[in-house]
Amino acid sequence: MSDNLARQFLLREDVTFLNHGSFGACPRPVFETYQAFQLELESEPVEFLGRRLNDMMRIPREAVAAEIGAAPTNIAAVINATSGLNIVAQSLPLQPGDQILTTDHEYSALEKTWAYVCRKTGAEVVVVKVPMPLISEEAFTDTIIAGMTERTKVLFLSHITSPTALVFPIERSIAEARKRGIWSVIDGAHTPGHIPLALDALGADFYSGNCHKWMMTPKGSAFLHARPEVQGLLDPLVISHGWTKESKDPGALGAFGNSPFIDGIEVQGTRDPSAWLTVPAAIQYRRENDWASVQDHCRQLAQDTARRLRELTGLEPLSSPEFSAPQMVAMPIPECDTAEIHKLLFERYRVEIPVFKWQDHHIARLSVQGYNSRPQMDRLLDALSELLDLRPSRRRAGGEG
CATH class of the missing domain: 3.40.640.10 (Type I PLP-dependent aspartate aminotransferase-like (Major domain))
Structure with a gap:
């Protein structure tokens, strides 16, 4: 989304905040x-x-x-x-x-x-x-x-x-x-x-x-x-x-x-x-900022990021698209110490996103709101690629352009 919209939120600029689903974020x-x-x-x-x-x-x-x-x-x-x-x-x-x-x-x-x-x-x-x-x-x-x-x-x-x-x-x-x-x-x-x-x-x-x-x-x-x-x-x-x-x-x-x-x-x-x-x-606020268009952009960004990660991991999604929340997606990741990955994502890359184990699945749950952007999705995928040792060749094939 535009930098102008991102500036209307109170979130810290040094953190890539991808966890709107937990507690939300309030516009200024x-x-x-x-x-x-x-x-x-x-x-x-x-x-x-x-x-x-x-x-x-x-x-x-x-x-x-x-x-x-x-x-x-x-x-x-x-x-x-x-x-x-x-x-x-x-x-x-x-x-x-x-x-x-x-x-x-x-x-x-x-x-x-x-x-x-x-x-x-x-x-x-x-x-x-x-x-x-x-x-x-x-x-x-x-x-x-x-x-x-x-x-x-x-x-x-x-x-x-x-x-x-x-x-x-x-x-x-x-x-x-x-x-x-x-x-x-x-x-x-x-x-x-x-x-x-x-x-x-x-x-x-x-x-x-x-x-x-x-x-x-x-x-x-x-x-x-x-x-x-x-x-x-x-x-x-x-x-x-x-x-x-x-x-x-x-x-x-x-x-x-x-x-x-x-x-x-x-x-x-x-x-x-x-x-x-x-x-x-x-x-x-939502009406003044044409939030239906914002939501459509967020949905596309969320689903595209999930697709790119699937191409890195080879793991199947948890549902077909019609049953995925529009702005929030639980993305399967390879088996790992989810608590450690969560910790390193924040401490090393300043990415705020929940990472956890649910049943037999290891998940990074992505939320995309109007203040988020494509470069932030790239940062997440770069961080997960390094931490989970995903093959760069497969990542390039995912279409980062």
């Missing part, structure tokens, strides 16, 4: 809006938090709802997707013998969440192995449905997976879960601002996504989406001023005039809401 104009909210809060905390905040919170709720195809009344602000999914996991009335059906591609923090819930309730997690490489929606869906039994109470899936950067085709699995009376819980940490969403149409019972990754808000901005019919199942992790004893009544009003779902989750006493309040500014 959006970050300045964030700081302005913080200064406004500190200038008169009682007015900001006590008299104005309830109305202010509605504005980003409506803005993000329009972006993700949802009614604003079905969304509550949380600090991250893990927090939102914990609200769901710890609220559902599971009992001994109940099963949570999931896959072998899930995020480790949520694997721990469900393990914790099972310890408390006596339920159990059932993990199905997704056919790899992922090249067929039918094979994926058939595998998920085959794992459903009369004991299955929860279907938990990532929309875009963290370790493997795959876009799971979850629509038919969610529909089947609904037919069987199974709650569908979707980890959408990597989806808002990354792929198009229409959450009300998708029909998942619960869906939590981050705004501070690909939508590029400051850290601590995310949402929990819940269908109206299941909002009454949820209890906030923190009981505070927003909770009422009528919180399970879907027709009731919450303590601050919103639904019990929104007020119970959002009103937790003193905290800084500034990251959430910047959601409209982040959406506006």
